[in-house]
Amino acid sequence: MRGLLYKEFCLGRKNLLAVFGTELIFSITIAFPTIMDKGKDMSAVFNILGFAGVVLMFLIMMMFVPSIFDNDEHKKWAYFICSSPEGCRGQVASKYLFAVILYMIAFVWVYIISSVQTVLTDAPNFSLIGLYMIWILIIMHSIEFPFITRFGTKLGNSVRTVMFMMLVNILLIIFGFADIEAVRSPEAFFNFVEKLLGKSGMSNLTSIFLAVLPFAAIICYLISYRISCALYIKGAESYDK
C-alpha cells in the first residue's frame, strides 16, 4: 500500500500542483477579512466571500480528483497489479485513499489560514465549511468512482456532470418552490452562513443533517470501495493495452 501511494504521489504530481494552485488562489478570498480589514460593517460580505472561496475551492478540486484513475488505465498494469500481493484491492484502496489525502491537504491549508485569520481579525473560522464540503464530496465520489472503475474516466466524468446538474436542479427547485428562510433575503442568507460557521444556534434539522453526514460519507465510501474492488477486473478488460 505504501508503494502504491508513493506511486500516486509521483504520477499525480499534476494533481498535487493543481491542488496547491487552487488553494493559493482561493486563499485570497478566504483571507479577505485580513487583507481588507474595513471594520465590522463589511464583515457579513467578507463572511460570504470566505464561505464562497472555500466552497469553490473544493468544487474545483472535485473536478480533477477523479483524474487520479487516468494514470493506471492500462490492461498490462491492471493484470500485473492483480497478480501482485497487493491485488486489485490494494490498487483500488490506493486510489480511494489518495483522493481523501488530497482533500485533507486542502482542509489543513484552509484550517491554518482560517485559524490565523480568526486570531488576527475575529473573522469566523471557515475550516468548518471545508469539512462539510469534504463530507458532501466524498458521498458524490462514492457514486462516481465505481463507474470510473468499471467504465473508465470518460464515462465517470459524464456521470459526475449528470450528478452535479441533477443536484443543482434539485436545489433550484427546492429554493424556488419551498419557503426556505435562508434564501428569503440577503440578511437571512448571512444568518444561515453564520449558523454553519458555528456563530449561532442551528435548527434541529440542520444539526441532525450535519450529525449524520460524516458517518453517511464514511459508510458510502466503504461500500463504494467494495463495489469498485468487485468491478476492477471487468473494467480492466475494457482498457487499452
Added chain:
Amino acid sequence: MINKSDKATAKKLCIFIALSLTLSLLPALIIYFTAGFESKAMTVYSVLMPFTPAASAMLTRLISKEGMEDSMLVPKFSGKGKYYILAVLLPVVCLILQIVIFSAAYIDRFDLSLRIRFLGVTKLGWFSTLFYQIGIGLTACVLMLGEELGWQDYLYPKMQRVFGKPITLIAGGIVVGIWNIPLVVSGQYFGNVKDKAAAIVLAALICILTEAICQQLTESSESVITAAIFRSVIHFSSPAFLSLITLEQRKITDLFKFHAPQLAALASVVVFCIVFVGRKNKLAKQA
C-alpha cells in the same frame, strides 16, 4: 551494556527531542519577552505549534538519513478495522467515565434529561450536536497528525527500542508535557491559573496517560492514524459531554480536584488498553 544500534537510536532521539523542544520553547520565550503571552502573536503561535513535532520528526529523519521506512503513517485496514472503531469509541467511553466519576464525587443527584434541559436544548438537539462533534473529530483527525507524527511515529517507537515499554510510557509523556509548557503557562491549556508549577505537573500527568493510550492504539493498528483519531474525537466531542457538568465544574477552584475525574477516567482507559488491547495484540502475534 548498550549495543551499537541502540546508541545510534539514542543519538536520533536526542536530536529529535532537542529539535521539538526548541521549536516549542524558543518561539514562546521570544514572544514572552517581546509581545507577551496575552498578545495575538501567542495565539497565532498556538495554532502553528501542534505541527512542530511532525516538523521535528521530518528534520531528524533528514539529518540522520533514515528515510520513512519505519514510519507508520500509512493506515492498515485489513485485520485492524476494530482498532479504528476503538479509536472512536474509547474517547466517548473516557468522557462518559469522567462525567460518572465527577458526578459520584461532587454531585448529589445526576439526571441526564434535566441537565440537557438546563443547557436550553432538546434531547435530540444535544445528541445530534454530540454526533456532529464526533463526526468533526473523525474527519479532522488529520490536524492531530502534526503531533502524532512526532510522538507516536518517531519518539515512542525509538524510546521503546532503547529503554523498554514502561520507561517509555513515563519518559515519553514527560517529554510531551515539557513540550506543552508554553501552552500551560500562557493559559491556553487550563486557563489562567495562579500555580503554574502545579499546572505543568498536571499537564505532564495528562500527557503521560493520553500518550499511553495513543501508543497502545498505534502499536495494535500499526498506524498513527488511530492515535490521531483518538485525540481528535476526544478534543472535539468533549464540549458536548462536559457541558453537562459545567455548572458544578465552575464551583471547583482547586486545579487537581477539578481534573481528578479526568485523570481517573484516562487511567482506567489506559489499564483497559494495556490489559485487553495489548493482550489481544500479543496473542495475535504469537499465533
